[in-house]
Amino acid sequence: MDKRNREFDLLFQKYYSELCIFAYRYVTSKDVAEDIVQELFCHFLESGTVFRHEDGESSLRSYLYTCTRSRAIDYLRHAGNRHARLEDHAHNIELESYVENMLINRTEEYDYRVLLSEINTAISALPVKTKRVFLMSRAEEMSNKEIAISLGVSIKAIEKHMTKAISHIRAHLQKNLSIG
Template structure:
């Protein structure tokens, strides 16, 4: 799909594809501010509705992503201010450009890793995602009705593939979140 113009944005299928690629990392981005997954998801959905309503003015996918992240950041900060859940220095830190930049970089890394995982075989993808969710090899084996040794073999092969396709720093980032 060509994202260098805004033609994709006017097509429901193109926007749906864009939504599916951006939604998970944008929810994590919002949750870094709010620490509330439900409210984060609501704000992200509102951000997509906003971008859809402004689709005639948006020139390409990069601009759409920029709108999404800025909208989400601003509405998360508004929510925090209005709910008075965070006060003083914490809110000040969250409003800083450094927090926004660091959060954005983290989400970009997550998006690249998420796409690499999606390119694995279905079983490898399941094992890696369950591992990232914090499940042990035994729990993964029980859930998928396979042996622990099979889980270990699948993980080993999947990580070998991911090591090949991800940059060393992104692979390290992924390893930090996976079970040993």
């Protein structure tokens, strides 16, 4: 296998998931989000795009995010697809574009895998019930309402658990990775 393919694979494995999450913000469909990101990488592969490291990791990242966004927006424009996320819930458009730009232009160099493993450690240290709620929400993709029903508690209680979980995990990251 030639070198470029190997680099391509590493690049793909590094960015695929986060780009899907980002695309999902626009298209609110897992399948569509994946299609968009896969097509983007397919395009790189077919056109023989070479990514040079001297450009720096963060500019590569911004580039990938920007490409993903424009493809997602193209998809929404095409054949009158709706931007469901913005339509279903009242959003402050200014905040949306502010957050979007923050995500695209992140500069901090962070090792995704280290971060994930630290998050992992932090999750395992959560109180049992909080951990359960957090995993149901983030891993099993259940809505707060679904979790509330299945555990027989109020939605407010679920929100409290989520806040507690996320704030614990963040505190853990602060302490161990000195970020945020």
